[in-house]
Amino acid sequence: MNKIPNRQVICETLMQIAEKDQDIMVLASDSRGSAAMGPFAETYPKQFVEMGIAEQNIVGVAAGLAHSGKKPFVTSPACFLSMRSIEQIKVDVAYSQTNVKLVGISGGISYGALGMSHHSLQDIAVTRAIPGLAVMIPADRHETKKMTEALTEYDGGVYMRIGRNPVADVYPSDDYDFEIGKAVRLRDGNDATIIACGETVKIGLDACKLLEQKGINCRLVNMHTIKPLDTEEVLKAAKETGFIVTIEEHSIHGGLGAAVAETTSQNCPVPLRILGIPDEAPIAGTTAEVFNHYGISSENVSRIIEEGLRKEE
Numbered sequence: 001m002n003k004i005p006n007r008q009v010i011c012e013t014l015m016q017i018a019e020k021d022q023d024i025m026v027l028a029s030d031s032r033g034s035a036a037m038g039p040f041a042e043t044y045p046k047q048f049v050e051m052g053i054a055e056q057n058i059v060g061v062a063a064g065l066a067h068s069g070k071k072p073f074v075t076s077p078a079c080f081l082s083m084r085s086i087e088q089i090k091v092d093v094a095y096s097q098t099n100v101k102l103v104g105i106s107g108g109i110s111y112g113a114l115g116m117s118h119h120s121l122q123d124i125a126v127t128r129a130i131p132g133l134a135v136m137i138p139a140d141r142h143e144t145k146k147m148t149e150a151l152t153e154y155d156g157g158v159y160m161r162i163g164r165n166p167v168a169d170v171y172p173s174d175d176y177d178f179e180i181g182k183a184v185r186l187r188d189g190n191d192a193t194i195i196a197c198g199e200t201v202k203i204g205l206d207a208c209k210l211l212e213q214k215g216i217n218c219r220l221v222n223m224h225t226i227k228p229l230d231t232e233e234v235l236k237a238a239k240e241t242g243f244i245v246t247i248e249e250h251s252i253h254g255g256l257g258a259a260v261a262e263t264t265s266q267n268c269p270v271p272l273r274i275l276g277i278p279d280e281a282p283i284a285g286t287t288a289e290v291f292n293h294y295g296i297s298s299e300n301v302s303r304i305i306e307e308g309l310r311k312e313e
Contacts, residue, residue, distance in 0.1 A: 002169050006144040006162040007036040007075075007105055013148040014073060018044050024152065025065055025072040027051055029058050034164075035075035035105045055080045059088035059100070066098040071152060078104025078161050079111070082123035093157040094132035101151050102159045107137075108198070108249035109282060109290045110164035116281045120161070125254025127159040128227040134158045134180065135227040139201040142171040143224060146178035154180060163249075165287070167199040170222070183230035189217035192305045193237035193244045197223045197256050200247040203291075206298035211305060218305060226256050231263045238268040243308050245273045245301060249291075252276040271312070273304050 018024040018040070027049045032038050041048040049065075051058040055076055062072040074081065081104050082089075093100045104123060111118035128135045136158060138144040144162065151158055170186065178184075186201070187208050196204040201222045208218045219241055221233055237244055244264065246257035257274030264270055275296060283293050291297060 002141060002166050004141050005036065005164065005166045006138060006141055007034075007164070009141045009144045010103065010148050010162070011036045011040050013145050014152075015040050015043060017149070017152050018047055021071070021152070022047065023069060023071045025049065025070045027058050027062050027072055027074045029053055029055050029076040029080070031076050031105065034077065035103070037075055055085040056088050059085045059102070060092050062100045063088070063092035063096060063098040066100050071099060071101075073101045073103055075103045075105055077118070078107035078120035078123055079118050082120055082127060082159070086126055089127070089133065089159070090130050094130045097132060098157060099155050100157050102157070104159060104161040106164040107161035108163055109277075109287055112286050112290070113284045115284045119282060121249075121251045121277050121282065122254070123159070123161060124226055124248075124250050124256065125258070128259065129254070132157060133227070134225065136160045136180070136225050137198040138162065138224055139198060139222050140167055140170045142169065142174040143178065145174050146176075147224065150178060150180050161198070163199060163287075168202045170201050170205060181225045181228040181230060183233040184222040184224065185219065185233065186222055187218065187220040189219040190241055191217045192309060193219040193221060193241045194247065194301065195221045195223050195234070195237065195244060195256065195260055196247040197226060198249050200249055200296065203296060203298050203301060204247055207301035207305070210298055210302040214306070216305065216309065223256060226259055229259050229263065234260055234263045235268050238264045238270045243271050243305070243312065245275060245304055245308075247296060247301060248276045249296070250276050252278055271308055273308065275301065275304070
């Protein structure tokens with residue numbers, strides 16, 4: 001089991017790049033520990049800014065640094081970054097077209113027992129509705145590295161959300177092609193399609209293996225970039241498999257499932273199930289406990305697809 005959290009990978013990757021690129025900046029909102037950015041701050045103190053608990057201010061300062069030619073990465077808890085500073089994200093980053101990378105740490109239900117105030121289950125919905133802002137969630141540590149490297153070269157505002165704890169590997173290594181806005185088809189199949197993002201990609205992978213034992217060939221798509229959405233891959237799934245299940249660590253409203261539904265409903269309507277957190281204050285607990293409570297599991301995904309295919313017969 002992987003023991004390296006994505007936040008550590010981001011720090012290590014940015015440190016490698018910052019050694020040659022002094023324009024790389026990291027800003028923290030009293031969160032260098034939570035973001036695992038302590039080593040970066042110690043090694044590159046002139047490229048690190050501690051803003052304290054001031055999420056609105058940190059976004060504004062990052063935008064100013066970007067206007068000065070710097071490449072700022074804001075690291076702050078996703079629940080606060082995406083809610084308290086959403087106006088600054090909309091105006092200072094997106095509308096002003098500044099090159100700011102917003103890294104929402106401890107996203108989704110990572111804070112577990114702290115409950116709804118610390119969960120970020122609406123962040124994808126609100127950020128993807130803002131013009132000029134890309135939205136991404138890496139599946140594992142390898143994709144986190146590839147995504148971070150790509151973001152240092154990408155010119156534009158981005159909201160990238162990661163969890164807090166280590167997640168199981170989806171990729172065997174980081175030796176694969178990664179492109180912002182281009183989904184990765186991890187498994188092929190023509191019976192049904194699972195489209196997932198973040199750590200739910202592993203759930204989708206395990207569900208495909210369960211279905212394979214029952215003679216069902218399920219396609220798996222890792223939609224690491226939710227905006228801009230790879231609509232071409234979505235429509236291929238709709239046309240070629242005819243049944244889609246989306247999985248996400250987010251509200252069932254406005255996230256990955258909604259983005260997929262918007263695409264299919266207007267171009268190639270097919271049966272679609274959106275699996276995520278329902279419209280309620282979620283229970284408090286570990287990620288595994290919350291996921292199991294709401295059926296975000298490989299067994300339940302397998303069951304949904306089996307039942308869906310039987311209805312089509």
